[in-house]
Amino acid sequence: MSPETPRAKDGRAPDVFSRGGWTPMRDYALSEPVDFLIVGAGAGGATLGCRLAENGFSVVILEAGPFWRPLEDFASDELAQQTLFWTDDRLIAGDDPIALGGNNSGRGVGGSTVHYSMIALRFRPEWFKCRSQLGYGFDWPITYDDLAPYYEEAEEALKVAGPVNYPWGPPRRRYPYRPHEVNAAGLVLARGAEKLGVGWAATPLTTVSAPRGKSPPCVYRGFCNYGCSTNAKQSALTVWIPRALRAGAQVRDLAMAGRIDIDPRGRATGVEYFREGAWRFQHARNVVVAGYAIETPRLLLNSACPLFPKGLANSSGLVGTHLTTHAGPGAWATFDEAIRWYKGPPNMAVTEHWNYTDQGKDFVGGYAFMSQGPLPMAWAQTLATTRGLWGAALRDEMRKYNHMAGFVPVGETEPRAQNCVTLADDVDQYGLRIPKVIFSYSENDKRLQRHAVAFMSEMLAAAGGYDIWTNFKDTSHLLGTCRMGDDPTTSVVDADGRSWDIPNLWICDGSLFPTCGGVNPSLTIQALACRIADRISRLAATGSLASA
Amino acid sequence: MREIDKGDETASPYAGYDVLAKWNTPSFDDRTRGVLERRLTEISPRRFLAPDAFALLEAVVERLAPPLPGLSPRLLARWIDACLYENFGEGFRAVAAPPWPQSWRIGLGAIDGEARRLFGAPFVALGADEKDATLQAIQQGTTDAALWRRLDAASFFSDTLLKTIAGLAYAHPLAWNDIGFGGPASPRGYVRLGFDARDPWEARERR
Numbered sequence: 001m002s003p004e005t006p007r008a009k010d011g012r013a014p015d016v017f018s019r020g021g022w023t024p025m026r027d028y029a030l031s032e033p034v035d036f037l038i039v040g041a042g043a044g045g046a047t048l049g050c051r052l053a054e055n056g057f058s059v060v061i062l063e064a065g066p067f068w069r070p071l072e073d074f075a076s077d078e079l080a081q082q083t084l085f086w087t088d089d090r091l092i093a094g095d096d097p098i099a100l101g102g103n104n105s106g107r108g109v110g111g112s113t114v115h116y117s118m119i120a121l122r123f124r125p126e127w128f129k130c131r132s133q134l135g136y137g138f139d140w141p142i143t144y145d146d147l148a149p150y151y152e153e154a155e156e157a158l159k160v161a162g163p164v165n166y167p168w169g170p171p172r173r174r175y176p177y178r179p180h181e182v183n184a185a186g187l188v189l190a191r192g193a194e195k196l197g198v199g200w201a202a203t204p205l206t207t208v209s210a211p212r213g214k215s216p217p218c219v220y221r222g223f224c225n226y227g228c229s230t231n232a233k234q235s236a237l238t239v240w241i242p243r244a245l246r247a248g249a250q251v252r253d254l255a256m257a258g259r260i261d262i263d264p265r266g267r268a269t270g271v272e273y274f275r276e277g278a279w280r281f282q283h284a285r286n287v288v289v290a291g292y293a294i295e296t297p298r299l300l301l302n303s304a305c306p307l308f309p310k311g312l313a314n315s316s317g318l319v320g321t322h323l324t325t326h327a328g329p330g331a332w333a334t335f336d337e338a339i340r341w342y343k344g345p346p347n348m349a350v351t352e353h354w355n356y357t358d359q360g361k362d363f364v365g366g367y368a369f370m371s372q373g374p375l376p377m378a379w380a381q382t383l384a385t386t387r388g389l390w391g392a393a394l395r396d397e398m399r400k401y402n403h404m405a406g407f408v409p410v411g412e413t414e415p416r417a418q419n420c421v422t423l424a425d426d427v428d429q430y431g432l433r434i435p436k437v438i439f440s441y442s443e444n445d446k447r448l449q450r451h452a453v454a455f456m457s458e459m460l461a462a463a464g465g466y467d468i469w470t471n472f473k474d475t476s477h478l479l480g481t482c483r484m485g486d487d488p489t490t491s492v493v494d495a496d497g498r499s500w501d502i503p504n505l506w507i508c509d510g511s512l513f514p515t516c517g518g519v520n521p522s523l524t525i526q527a528l529a530c531r532i533a534d535r536i537s538r539l540a541a542t543g544s545l546a547s548a
Numbered sequence: 549m550r551e552i553d554k555g556d557e558t559a560s561p562y563a564g565y566d567v568l569a570k571w572n573t574p575s576f577d578d579r580t581r582g583v584l585e586r587r588l589t590e591i592s593p594r595r596f597l598a599p600d601a602f603a604l605l606e607a608v609v610e611r612l613a614p615p616l617p618g619l620s621p622r623l624l625a626r627w628i629d630a631c632l633y634e635n636f637g638e639g640f641r642a643v644a645a646p647p648w649p650q651s652w653r654i655g656l657g658a659i660d661g662e663a664r665r666l667f668g669a670p671f672v673a674l675g676a677d678e679k680d681a682t683l684q685a686i687q688q689g690t691t692d693a694a695l696w697r698r699l700d701a702a703s704f705f706s707d708t709l710l711k712t713i714a715g716l717a718y719a720h721p722l723a724w725n726d727i728g729f730g731g732p733a734s735p736r737g738y739v740r741l742g743f744d745a746r747d748p749w750e751a752r753e754r755r
Contacts, residue, residue, distance in 0.1 A: 053558040072579060076732035080583040087639030089647070101638035183741040218735025222730075229577065229734040338746070338753060342730055343738040376718040376729050380614075383707050384714035386689055391680075394714060395614035401727040402753065423641075436643065536574065 006254045006276060007067045013245055016238055019230060026248045030282050034058040036536075037271055037284035039257040039299060042111020043483045043507030043525040043543040045290030046236035046244060047154075051533030053247035057540075060250045060282060062273050064295075065107035067253035068114065068237065074227035078377040081226035084108060084115045088434070090294070095440035098325055100294075102427050103225075105350045109253055110237025111292070113522060115225050116398075118206040118233060118286040119349050121368065121519035122151050122169055122527075130515045136444075137415055137515035141486045141495035142511050142531075144170070150527040150534075155204075158234040158526070159212050162204030168352040177209045180218065185341040186349030186371040188405040192463035198353040201371060205345055206234040220344040220374060240422035240526075258467050259433050260287050260303040260312060260505070268312075268505045274430050286545065288497075288506040291324060293478035295419045296511045300482070313482070313499040313507070316519035320421040320481050323439060324516035328474035330372070330382070332403040332404060335466025339405050341401045346373035354455070357520045363447035365412035366518035369456055372406045379404075386471035406467060407456040410476065411519045413445045421481050434454050439471050482511040496535040497528070504545070508532050558634055560726055565603050567724045567731035567750040574736035575749055584721065584732070595635040596649065601656050605629070607672045612710055613678050615715045616723060616726055628652075644698050648708075654697055655704045661695035662686055728753055 007014045008025060015021035028034050036052050040043045041063035053059045054456060066087075068074065075081060086105035092098060106112030125144035130137040135349035136526035148170075154505045155176060162175030179202040182190065186202070193200035207218040207228070218232040231238055241251065255275040263269050272282040301311035303445065310321055355366035374382065376398070383397050385387045423433040441449075455469045460468050484507075485491025488500035499505040508529050510521050517524075539545050566586075570576055594602050602625060609628075610621035631637065636659045637648035645651055662681045663671035671682060685691060687710075689702035696704070717723055728751035730738065740747050 075580040075583040076577070076582055076734045077719075079587075080715070081581075082636075085639075087637065090640040092640050093642045093643045097642060099638075100640040116685065181741055184743045184745070186620065187743060219735065220739075220741060221733035221735075221737040223733065230581070230737075317614075329630075335742040339743070340730070340746070340750065344741050376724060376727060377715045380714040380718040381711050382724075384710045388706065388710075390612040390614075390683075390710055390714070391691050392615055395726065396616065398723075400725050401729065403753075437640075 007251045031267045033283040038288040039288035041109045043522045045528035046240040047526045048508045050240040050244035053249035055537045062255040063445040067109045072343045074229040091436040098439045113235035119520040120204045120523045123517045125544040127517045150530040154526040158206040161209040169200040182348045183344035184339045188463045189349040189371040192459035195462035200351045203350040207232045222342045286504045290509040291523045293481045297481045322415040322416045323419040324413045324480040325475040326477045328408045329472045330408045332406035333460040341373040365413040367409040369407045369409035410450040479510040479513040479516045483514040484512045491494045497532045562728040562751040580732040592630045619722045658695040
């Protein structure tokens with residue numbers, strides 16, 4: 001069953017912890033301006049919506065995709081679960097066009113946290129001052145110390161399961177839940193790291209290692225990237241959204257935002273969105289865009305009006321520019337032992353050695369890398385597209401499945417103006433101009449990837465792997481198209497996510513990142529959202545919010 | 549849906565393993581049983597491709613798909629036709645490329661054109677070696693550009709044709725049996741995670 005008719009309506013929303021159950025939901029009238037109208041219910045929008053509602057603001061969250069109930073909607077099956085991805089038309093271009101759809105998008109309440117790998121890592125402190133302290137990229141307008149309390153808040157909310165002593169970063173409190181037992185795929189990384197004399201750790205993960213409320217402990221079924229059918233996964237869908245609803249927020253699923261309206265004074269008045277066959281308009285005192293690094297700039301550009309002909313929040317001309325992704329070249333090997341890497345979360349061991357070591361690099365930036373656990377469809381597609389195997393050759397290689405292990409990095413790429421999201425002339429099923437996503441690696445990005453692949457290959461060999469091969473095509477995460485900063489001429493929003501141009505327009509998602517670092521972004525997005533909620537509440541208390 | 553016809557078994561390290569034998573165990577939940585029941589029993593009619601294009605696709609799948617006993621090229625071709633009919637692709641495409649379903653029409657036509665160019669006969673009429681040689685030429689991009697119009701031949705072969713066929717083949721339980729994949733695992737999941745560790749409900753490997 002695919003719930004392609006709205007479920008969250010008439011004063012109730014799906015209860016994600018039951019089959020067919022409901023939970024009460026506040027209903028706001030379209031004509032009644034809500035304090036905050038948020039576009040997108042993922043890591044940024046759901047977190048911010050929850051924290052603002054808990055602080056007493058009236059909140060409506062629009063989400064283009066469905067509102068899932070994991071227990072009844074999620075199959076243990078790769079093919080059936082392809083419905084979790086954003087597959088509306090998009091164009092890709094550049095020397096290294098980024099594959100979209102599957103691994104770097106989400107469509108549905110919870111966004112891509114519904115199918116994320118649950119890796120919960122903090123940024124290295126120096127990355128917040130990349131330009132001044134490490135000599136590349138851009139400085140963030142906040143420091144690590146500004147964000148640290150909110151990292152802790154997000155880790156606590158998500159009950160991150162991690163090691164007692166995490167080897168990297170400043171001293172920190174222990175993770176809320178004990179670490180998971182590392183699977184064989186992760187033990188390969190551990191063995192290799194110890195041989196090479198670099199650190200490793202059980203990956204801090206947002207799947208619980210002990211019961212938590214209605215979430216049972218993780219059963220290691222291994223389908224994490226296709227939706228968690230037991231609710232062990234702690235995501236925007238299972239953590240922030242239920243809290244947001246309890247605090248009085250309203251979520252409208254299958255509601256596609258098309259345009260932010262602007263009044264003659266240059267203030268946002270609300271959002272036009274398509275739901276149940278018709279365009280509607282929700283009035284709001286503040287609008288927050290939280291659609292991730294493609295849909296956020298797309299909505300701002302599609303909302304161009306006579307007052308803002310280049311698109312909203314775009315006096316700097318930077319909206320859509322400086323797109324970054326994480327390069328994910330792989331190194332793979334065969335082992336005599338059975339690994340059976342389909343068991344457990346896909347990335348149970350990590351090394352951040354090259355995030356925290358600057359010596360011995362021929363590039364700027366960093367990368368973490370993790371053990372891997374691809375399921376058969378995804379693995380067959382990797383073999384087919386990167387090694388060109390078909391017929392009997394594909395079958396023979398696939399039969400090594402249970403004896404394979406490998407590593408993939410989260411490799412930092414440089415923020416560069418020419419990597420960008422723009423509008424194509426084609427329109428989608430809503431009549432909205434579709435995005436065109438242009439990306440090319442820099443020479444530095446390529447050096448970083450060669451370094452990662454060489455080091456990962458060396459580690460696989462040290463761990464006893466043989467027949468080592470590598471691939472260079474993959475990426476994950478999309479960041480940085482509406483960056484935050486200190487200066488209206490060189491950034492889109494300020495340190496609070498507030499547009500420099502339109503005082504009641506905000507951004508809260510991965511598009512804020514001035515640089516992308518070498519770790520998965522979801523924890524930082526959620527920490528930023530918690531901080532922005534606090535900042536907004538403080539601004540409100542001092543009368544500094546715009547009154548529409 | 550208790551068993552699937554395994555046909556002639558070639559030497560598999562997991563011979564005798566049938567992932568569907570777990571159908572009535574805690575490794576399968578109702579949602580997953582429903583999905584697999586439909587996949588294995590409801591074969592949709594051909595709706596998108598014309599009969600000759602469909603026959604061509606079937607012949608291409610027969611060469612590109614892993615030769616798994618019991619997994620028929622016709623079934624995979626039907627699944628592809630259904631995806632095309634429903635426009636259920638990945639959503640993104642190169643700026644120069646036509647939309648996904650049209651790419652398939654153009655690409656299949658070009659495969660036939662390459663077969664005629666190389667061997668003077670339609671693809672379906674070629675012998676296995678000639679079919680493979682045609683496909684290898686396309687994989688390597690040694691093609692007649694006029695046949696491919698706005699498509700990049702090598703990219704269509706790798707990222708559309710082969711990626712789709714390989715993915716769908718390994719979405720079939722027969723393929724899971726062949727590689728010893730545990731298959732559906734909810735709500736029971738797994739207990740033994742270490743090297744050479746196997747739960748009783750996982751495939752036994754002969755080594």
